[in-house]
Amino acid sequence: MTEARDLSQLLAAMYDCAISPDLWPHVLPLLAGYMNSRTAAIGARRRAAESPHFFVEFGFEPDVHEIYVSKYHAINPRVSAMRMFGVDEPVRTEDLLDIDEFRQSRYYKEFNQPYMVGDVLGAKIIEDANRVVSCNVSGKDGYSLADVERFRELCPHLRRVLTISDLLEQKTVERNSLAEVLDRLAVAVILVDRKQRIIHANAAAKEFLSDNKGLSSVHGVLTANDPRNREGLRRASRAPDLDAKSLPLETEEGCFAVATLLPLTSGLRASYGGQLSASAAIFVHHQPSFDEGMVTTLTSALGLTGAEARVLSALLEGLSLADIAVRFQISINTVRWHLKRLFEKTNTKRQAELVRFAASAVPQVRIAGEGMSSIH
DSSP states (O other): OOHHHHHHHHHHHHHHHHHOGGGHHHHHHHHHHHTTOSEEEEEEEETTOSSOSEEEEESOOTTHHHHIIIIIGGGOHHHHHGGGSOBTOOEEHHHHSOHHHHHTSHHIIIIITTTTOOOEEEEEEEEOSSEEEEEEEEOSSOOOHHHHHHHHHHHHHHHHHHHHHHHHHTTHHHHSOHHHHHHTOSSEEEEEOTTOBEEEEOHHHHHHHHTTSSEEEETTEEEESSHHHHHHHHHHHTOSSOOOEEEEEEETTEEEEEEEEEEOSSHHHHHHHGGGTOSEEEEEEEOOOSOSSHHHHHHHHHTOOHHHHHHHHHHHTTOOHHHHHHHHTOOHHHHHHHHHHHHHHHTOOSHHHHHHHHHHHSOOOBOSSGGGOOBO
C-alpha cells in the first residue's frame, strides 16, 4: 500500500470521527501506523479543569496514563516547554529540550525510560480561551524532519474533525440544519453533487470563491480555474470510495492552496450529506504564509524552529534570558538550550553578535495599518 493510499484512508477514517467520536479508538492505530509509531493519543483540556474532558489513546500499557497523570505530569519538562509553540507546530523532544539534560531529569529516569516512551512528536491542534487540544505520537528512538512534516500535514485535518464534532455534539444539526453548522466554520467548505453543482458553500467558501483564485463558481458549478486542476477535481468529486483525496490548487505562480475532497456517498457521512443532497465535501486551506509576523519571518529567514524564533524575537525586543523564561513560562535552562541552538544555526558566539546578525537578516517591512507600528 502506498503512502498516499495510507494517508487517504487515514483522513477518511478521521472525518468519520467528526460524526461518531466513538470511532477514535479504531482510528488511532491507523494514525500510529502512518507515523511509524507505537502509540498515539488525543487529549482536550478545559483551561479551568484539572483533567482532560476528552482523552483517547492507543498503544499504551494498562494504567500508564493514570500513573502519568497522578505522578509525572507535573514534573514533565515537555509540558512547560510546549507553551512556546503555536498551533499546528509539531515538535520533537530535541526541539524542546537539551537531550543530555532531559536524560538526567527525574521524569526521564522514573517514567520515560522505564515505560519505554521513546521520543515524542506532538502538536497543539486547538488553543483558545477555553481549551487546549493536542495530539501526539511516540515510541520511536527519534523522529526525523520528514516525520515532523508528515505530522504537520495531519494537524489541520485533526482540527476540522474536532471542530465539526464539537458543533454536532451541541445538537446544532437537530435544531437547525447542517448548512448552519458549516457556516460557523472558519475553514472554507463547499458541498457539491456528482456533477460538481454547488449545493452549499459556507461563508468562508463564498469569500474564497469570490476571489476567483484556484476555484470558482460558473453558473453554479464548481470549476478549477487552472486546466491542470480540472480533471483532478472531476475525478475526485465523483470517486465511488470513501477515501479522502488531496488536490493541490495550482496557479501560474505555483501551488497556493490545497483542497481536501471528502466523499459523502455512503455510511455515516451519507446520513449527513443526504440532508443537502451532496455527494462530496471540499475543504480548502491555504499554505502557510511566511510574512505573518516577526516569529514566522525569523523562522523562514534563518531556518529556525518556532521556539528558537520566539526566543530570538524576544532578544531583539531587548529582553533578558530571565525575562524570556517568565514570558513563555519555561525554565531558564530551556531558554539557554534554545540560545545554544541559535548560536549553532547562525554561526555566532555571543548574544550581541546574534542580535546584530538577526537584525540584518530580517527585512524590516512595516504593514500598513494603525500607526504603521507593526514590524514583521
